[in-house]
Each structure stands twice: as structure tokens, then as C-alpha cells.
Amino acid sequence: MTTNLQLLLVGRREVIEADLKNITHQAEQITIVDAREVIGMNEKARVALDTKHDASILVAMRTVASGDADALVSAGSTGALVLAAAQELPRIPGIDRAALAAVYPTRKRDSSSDPFALILDVGASVRVRSQDLLFFAYMGSAYARSISKVARPTVGLLNMGSEENKGDAALRQAHAWMRDDPRLHFVGNVEGNDIPTGGADVIVCEGYVGNVALKMAEGVSEVFKSLGKQAFRQSLLSRLGLLLLSRALRRLKGITDYREYGGAPLLGFRAPVIKAHGRSGEVAIANAIKVAAKAVRDGVCSEIERAVADFTAAKTDP
Amino acid sequence: MTTNLQLLLVGRREVIEADLKNITHQAEQITIVDAREVIGMNEKARVALDTKHDASILVAMRTVASGDADALVSAGSTGALVLAAAQELPRIPGIDRAALAAVYPTRKRDSSSDPFALILDVGASVRVRSQDLLFFAYMGSAYARSISKVARPTVGLLNMGSEENKGDAALRQAHAWMRDDPRLHFVGNVEGNDIPTGGADVIVCEGYVGNVALKMAEGVSEVFKSLGKQAFRQSLLSRLGLLLLSRALRRLKGITDYREYGGAPLLGFRAPVIKAHGRSGEVAIANAIKVAAKAVRDGVCSEIERAVADFTAAKTDP
Numbered sequence: 001m002t003t004n005l006q007l008l009l010v011g012r013r014e015v016i017e018a019d020l021k022n023i024t025h026q027a028e029q030i031t032i033v034d035a036r037e038v039i040g041m042n043e044k045a046r047v048a049l050d051t052k053h054d055a056s057i058l059v060a061m062r063t064v065a066s067g068d069a070d071a072l073v074s075a076g077s078t079g080a081l082v083l084a085a086a087q088e089l090p091r092i093p094g095i096d097r098a099a100l101a102a103v104y105p106t107r108k109r110d111s112s113s114d115p116f117a118l119i120l121d122v123g124a125s126v127r128v129r130s131q132d133l134l135f136f137a138y139m140g141s142a143y144a145r146s147i148s149k150v151a152r153p154t155v156g157l158l159n160m161g162s163e164e165n166k167g168d169a170a171l172r173q174a175h176a177w178m179r180d181d182p183r184l185h186f187v188g189n190v191e192g193n194d195i196p197t198g199g200a201d202v203i204v205c206e207g208y209v210g211n212v213a214l215k216m217a218e219g220v221s222e223v224f225k226s227l228g229k230q231a232f233r234q235s236l237l238s239r240l241g242l243l244l245l246s247r248a249l250r251r252l253k254g255i256t257d258y259r260e261y262g263g264a265p266l267l268g269f270r271a272p273v274i275k276a277h278g279r280s281g282e283v284a285i286a287n288a289i290k291v292a293a294k295a296v297r298d299g300v301c302s303e304i305e306r307a308v309a310d311f312t313a314a315k316t317d318p
Numbered sequence: 319m320t321t322n323l324q325l326l327l328v329g330r331r332e333v334i335e336a337d338l339k340n341i342t343h344q345a346e347q348i349t350i351v352d353a354r355e356v357i358g359m360n361e362k363a364r365v366a367l368d369t370k371h372d373a374s375i376l377v378a379m380r381t382v383a384s385g386d387a388d389a390l391v392s393a394g395s396t397g398a399l400v401l402a403a404a405q406e407l408p409r410i411p412g413i414d415r416a417a418l419a420a421v422y423p424t425r426k427r428d429s430s431s432d433p434f435a436l437i438l439d440v441g442a443s444v445r446v447r448s449q450d451l452l453f454f455a456y457m458g459s460a461y462a463r464s465i466s467k468v469a470r471p472t473v474g475l476l477n478m479g480s481e482e483n484k485g486d487a488a489l490r491q492a493h494a495w496m497r498d499d500p501r502l503h504f505v506g507n508v509e510g511n512d513i514p515t516g517g518a519d520v521i522v523c524e525g526y527v528g529n530v531a532l533k534m535a536e537g538v539s540e541v542f543k544s545l546g547k548q549a550f551r552q553s554l555l556s557r558l559g560l561l562l563l564s565r566a567l568r569r570l571k572g573i574t575d576y577r578e579y580g581g582a583p584l585l586g587f588r589a590p591v592i593k594a595h596g597r598s599g600e601v602a603i604a605n606a607i608k609v610a611a612k613a614v615r616d617g618v619c620s621e622i623e624r625a626v627a628d629f630t631a632a633k634t635d636p
Binding site for chain 1: 485
């Protein structure tokens, strides 16, 4: 694959240099940015960031903040990524809350030919206000349009019923704003079951709810896998059955393991930040880099910025 | 099965009488309470309750409120049940929010020999305060102890991470109260994946989050079923595989279809209210009645009342 991307690799210079020696690469497209410290996957993110000022994730964020890089890709600790971005990257004016999205495949839907959908936020925030939910909808729409090539991505608000009066006052206000917003293709409230069945291209919610929903799906998948393993030990017929099961399980795993799909974006900053899974191989990392480059090329962050500015201007106008 | 229960059947007298003619029954244990109106499953609950003052669910609630009945079982509209209870039944003193629980089977756990667990609230409330969460824990513990015969049911607080500082201020306060409460066997914060995998006997959360989590699991199960159906059409081997699949699917369905397990309790009132599934057959209805009788016999509501009174007294003491 040829590309004209310029890659900045941030980390311990000697380690990166040693790795590059063993890999065919275009040296003129690669720059090493030295960072002496590393934050491990099991470290407490807040403590690690406060003590390791030269951690690679912080140095990489500063590279983006200074304009030396246009986007960031990381396969490291999600907690450290979210906190480092909050600390080092300028947010889009008017946006108070960043959102971590999860990309997941859905059952094929009528509304679009794209089987992938996006749920945000899944954990960068805990609780949010109506306006944050509206801005999450802008973020998700702009990203889905760029990455999935769906011209008018459908947006659903995660609620506890489809009627527009469901939820609390904040959810009803968010519903009204999204419904009346010409920038959004709003399909109304959606419920938990609409996430895996593909009720919308973009599903919007606060971090607490998104996080629980995603992990609930992981848990159901985990229980199913352990049932499959039990069955495997039971009989020959069951083992034959697993030829089928394995295919269905792969599909079910895909629903929960969003991390395999080119990375999950952290949105709300002036540059795209892509979180690749910690176990990403070379294909997954290459996909994450492609996704980051697409988001830059399509001006995803500028589009979000314009939508937020338009809404804010209309709101303050008499 | 013989029983000394006295049953009040609430509904159109002539319909109930006609049905009883075709059934062997102990006439001396059955009383018909006439109610002329019916609320359908697809009616808007609020509108129906406001216009049908003689609806069977309202008449049945009044029978409990007046002391003529000790508990209520309904297989009708959940929305109407929750609203009718709020309107007609006295709440336990100190309790502001009722909670609708879901009962579901989990993977066998170490903490108890009972494979069933309880999540509450799944939709009677939207948002709640820390104290409501604590009271949900009292409700769930008392109910699980009575119905599941687990002497010290484990209680988990549904959060977005297991560390005790996770979530917002309300979740942290609820965590601190539950941790320090000798009436509860609190195991700390649990995450979405802990629901199906059986992280606790009782999982406590606000209605919005519980509702989304439960429906997310239903959605994953639905996707899985449709994958199974596709596979069935594909090949003979797949069909053989479905002999296994069907068993695993039944188990997975059980995880989401909590309604098959003797009904789901609506807690927070001075009498037990049991919601049976709308498609309940005779076994399911009999189970729901048994569960209601057990809850009365074991004084579940009095136990919740004592715990709330103790907490309130300790809180207001200097």
C-alpha cells in the first residue's frame, strides 16, 4: 500500500529505531518523536499522567496541540487517552464534553447500506446536559458521514421508550432540539434493543448509560461463549454444531468488540483522536491510521465546529 | 396442588364466571371482584387510567389499598401497573420511588447456589437520588432473601467501573452508604457485563440505565436468533448445529426473558405487586401467585420498611 501520509511515531526512540530496522518502510515518511515514559494498560490513568510528564500519550497529544500533527492514533490505555486529550488538546469552541464512540456492526438495515453504526458517549462523560447530547449528535453524524460514506446518517436518542415524552426533562429537551435541527437526520428516541438491531446509524447517550449498554452486550456474549465451550465438551453432535456456532459467535463477538473496526473515535477536540484496541495487529493499526486520515481529509472536526457555532448563534439570537 | 390461599379475581364478573365453569376449582377459595373496564396492552397507560376509572387494574389496586387483599398479581400492561400502583397504593414511609425489578438467570456463581438474580429499577423511575438507590438495595435484598432463599444476597451498584470513585457524586454517595450498611451484603460497583455473568444477586441502578441494559440484552439475543434462522436455511450441517444452538438459545433467551421466572416484583409499596408476563400460561400465573404469597408470608415489605426507618432515624440523629 502506498500513501503520502507523514507518520510521527511517538515513543522511546531506540525502541522504535530497533523495530524499524526489521520492517520495510518508507523512511522519508516517518519521523520519530522521542518520549521517555510509557503508561501501562493497568496503571491508574490519573496518577500515571500526573507523575509521567514525558509519557508517550502526553507527548503525542502535545504534537497534535502544537499543529505538528493533524490527528492521533493510540492503542494504549483508554482512560489515559481520554484524560490526556482533556488535558492537552483544545476542545472545539462551545463543546464542554468530549465523547468516546464505539463502532459496531449491526444487522443490515433499510436506512442505509452501511452495516456499521456508532454509539456515543460510551465513557468519556458520566452525566451530560441536553446540549451535550445535541453536540454528540453533531459529532456522530459528521464522523459517520466521513467514515461510513452515508450521506445523511440517521441519529437516535437512547431513551427508555420511543414516545417523544419519554425520559427526564434533559432527554426531552435534547429530543426537541434534535427533531428540529435540519443538520440532523433524527429518527427519534431509540431503546436498548435498537442498538444491536441497527435502529440508527448514530446512537446518542450519556457516558454512564452507553458504557453499561456496551458492557451488557459484552457480558451476554461472554455467557454465550462459555455455553458454547460447555457444549463442545458434551458430545460429537455439539462439536459439529460448533461449526455453525463459531460463525454466529464471530458475528456476535463483532457486535460487542467494536475495537476491531478501525478504532473508536474520541470526538469534541479540534483534531481527530482514534483509539485502536490494545491487541491491535498491523491491519487494525493501519485501519486506524486510515480512519484518522479520512477524518482529517473530510474536515470532520471543522464540520462539528460549524454545527456547534450555528446552534449557539441561533440560540443566543433574539 | 392444594393451597389455603384466598384468591380475589378482579375483572368482568360474567367473563370470570364463564371461565370458572370450565375449570375444576375450589369455589370457597375464590371471590370475584367485579370491574367493568379493561386496559389493553397497547393503550397509553396514563390516558387509559385517567378515563377508565373502573379498570380492573385500578379496582385490584384499591382492593389491596383497603386491606381486602395482601398482594397483587397482574399480567397486564406494565405501564398501567406502575402508574396504577403509584396512584392507589400507599408507599412504604420514607420511600419516594418505587422500583420495577427484573428477575433473570445467570451463569452459576460462587457467591450463592441460586442461579437467579435481580436488577432494579428497570423502568418505574427515570433518574433517582443516592437515597433511592440505597432503598432499592433494601428492596432487592429483602425480596431475594424471601424468594431465592439466599440468606445474605450480594448487592452490586451498577456503575461504569469497579473502583469506588467511579460515576458521579450521587453514585459515589450511594456506594458509601451501601458499603457502610450492615443490613446489606454489598460487593461494590459492578459493570454492565456483570449483569448476565452474575456479579451479584441484586443489581441496583436508576430506571433509565436498567431499562437500556435489559433491552440491550434482548436486542443481542434477537440478533442472535435471526442469525440462527439464517443459518438454518443454509445447510444440513447448520441444521444439525441448531440442535445445539436451540439449547444455547433457550438459555440466552432466559437471560433476557426475565418475565418467565414467576413474575417481576414492583417494590416500594406496603404490599407486594407482582408483574407476570402478558403471555403467561397457567404455570407462569401460578408461579406469580406463589411468589406473591411467599413475599407476604415472609414480610418482605415490612422488612424494607424497617430498613428504611432505621436508615432515616440514623441519618437524622445528631
